[in-house]
Amino acid sequence: MKAGWTVLPNVIFERQRALGLDAIDINIILHIASYWWTAEGKPFPSKRTIAAAMDIEPRTVQRRIAAMEAARLIRREERRSSANGSQTNVYHLDGLIAAAKPYALEKIQERDEKIQAKAARASRKGKPKLSVVKGGA
Numbered sequence: 470m471k472a473g474w475t476v477l478p479n480v481i482f483e484r485q486r487a488l489g490l491d492a493i494d495i496n497i498i499l500h501i502a503s504y505w506w507t508a509e510g511k512p513f514p515s516k517r518t519i520a521a522a523m524d525i526e527p528r529t530v531q532r533r534i535a536a537m538e539a540a541r542l543i544r545r546e547e548r549r550s551s552a553n554g555s556q557t558n559v560y561h562l563d564g565l566i567a568a569a570k571p572y573a574l575e576k577i578q579e580r581d582e583k584i585q586a587k588a589a590r591a592s593r594k595g596k597p598k599l600s601v602v603k604g605g606a
């Protein structure tokens with residue numbers, strides 16, 4: 470745990486196809502999220518850093534992020550400073566969370582329905598009826 474950990478809703482992995490994400494997109498999202506340390510401090514890893522970790526070209530990362538931005542899953546925010554000029558982008562994953570939310574609600578509903586069905590089956594059965602068996606060996 471001291472080396473770091475990243476949390477993402479399971480539904481993003483389970484419904485990645487429905488969200489229009491491929492394996493590279495998921496990996497990029499994981500890398501972006503791994504730099505998200507506080508709620509108010511949004512992540513800002515460089516495309517080069519992400520690409521090096523994935524052993525792909527930075528241009529591939531750039532294209533995939535642009536596609537996810539066009540799908541409104543990620544939003545980039547430019548960072549500039551008067552001293553250094555252009556810096557790495559800040560990434561917002563609010564669109565991804567909003568897109569995944571209906572699938573999460575669906576999963577919760579399915580789970581609740583299974584729990585209710587199990588409880589209904591158990592209540593219909595009642596208590597097990599036991600009887601003493603005589604003369605058995």
